[in-house]
Amino acid sequence: MKLTLKIWRQKNNKAKGELKTYPIDGIEGDMSFLEMLDVLNEELINKGEEPVVFDHDCREGICGACSLQINGEPHGPDRQVTTCQLHMRSFKNGDTIVIEPFRANAFPVIKDLVVDRTSFERIQQAGGYVSVNTSGNTIDANAIPVNKQDADDSFNAAACIGCGACVAACKNASAMLFTAAKVSQFALLPQGKVEATERVLNMVAQMDKEGFGNCTNTGACEIECPKGISLENIARMNREYLSANLKG
Numbered sequence: 001m002k003l004t005l006k007i008w009r010q011k012n013n014k015a016k017g018e019l020k021t022y023p024i025d026g027i028e029g030d031m032s033f034l035e036m037l038d039v040l041n042e043e044l045i046n047k048g049e050e051p052v053v054f055d056h057d058c059r060e061g062i063c064g065a066c067s068l069q070i071n072g073e074p075h076g077p078d079r080q081v082t083t084c085q086l087h088m089r090s091f092k093n094g095d096t097i098v099i100e101p102f103r104a105n106a107f108p109v110i111k112d113l114v115v116d117r118t119s120f121e122r123i124q125q126a127g128g129y130v131s132v133n134t135s136g137n138t139i140d141a142n143a144i145p146v147n148k149q150d151a152d153d154s155f156n157a158a159a160c161i162g163c164g165a166c167v168a169a170c171k172n173a174s175a176m177l178f179t180a181a182k183v184s185q186f187a188l189l190p191q192g193k194v195e196a197t198e199r200v201l202n203m204v205a206q207m208d209k210e211g212f213g214n215c216t217n218t219g220a221c222e223i224e225c226p227k228g229i230s231l232e233n234i235a236r237m238n239r240e241y242l243s244a245n246l247k248g
């Protein structure tokens with residue numbers, strides 16, 4: 001395939017960025033989107049030009065590092081697929097593909113297509129854990145009964161890979177789906193109930209502090225989420241938040 005790439009280039013956080021055009025040839029349908037960018041970067045390096053900087057790690061859909069806005073959609077045109085697992089067969093010979101970083105005030109651009117998502121880490125650090133004493137008297141997790149529906153819903157919430165596509169898809173740059181997944185994962189299990197009140201209050205407070213927008217129930221986050229995280233988690237987090245406030 002022969003393609004025209006329009007890629008966001010930005011030297012650093014302070015510089016003004018712009019879309020630059022790169023024609024590319026010899027792209028096969030079986031290549032992943034990131035492999036296609038590897039081919040481009042090899043060409044740029046051979047020509048003595050600066051390669052395009054983009055984020056990636058596992059390249060198998062589990063780490064959440066890859067984070068590209070492709071033709072205006074986080075992770076591109078396919079559903080429930082991360083950028084690293086998107087294949088070039090989803091495009092046609094002659095296509096123009098616009099590639100930008102995820103856009104949100106709480107995700108400042110570091111360089112080219114890489115954004116700083118440590119705001120997510122700070123939300124996680126505010127309560128996305130269970131404090132357990134592991135000094136010799138830990139109870140076997142399987143000894144605590146959990147009903148099947150709660151176990152399944154918790155597992156589904158835990159599938160969130162923290163990629164930030166939900167934020168990039170939202171017109172308000174809201175982080176509600178991410179935060180709700182992290183809250184729900186624990187709220188549904190007996191192990192998570194002990195610290196439930198502080199968890200939801202602290203994580204929501206940190207989310208607001210980071211400058212993410214409010215949720216207005218448009219649902220774009222759920223559609224673009226590569227892991228199928230459901231909006232039901234947001235409803236669950238709102239219930240947790242209300243009950244934590246009533247307790248407080």
Ligand code: SF4
Nearest residue numbers: 160161163164166225
């Ligand atoms: S909720 Fe989905 S889109 Fe948002 S960070 Fe988690 S996996 Fe990514």
Ligand code: FES
Nearest residue numbers: 057059064066084
């Ligand atoms: S590189 Fe890990 S999810 Fe894409």
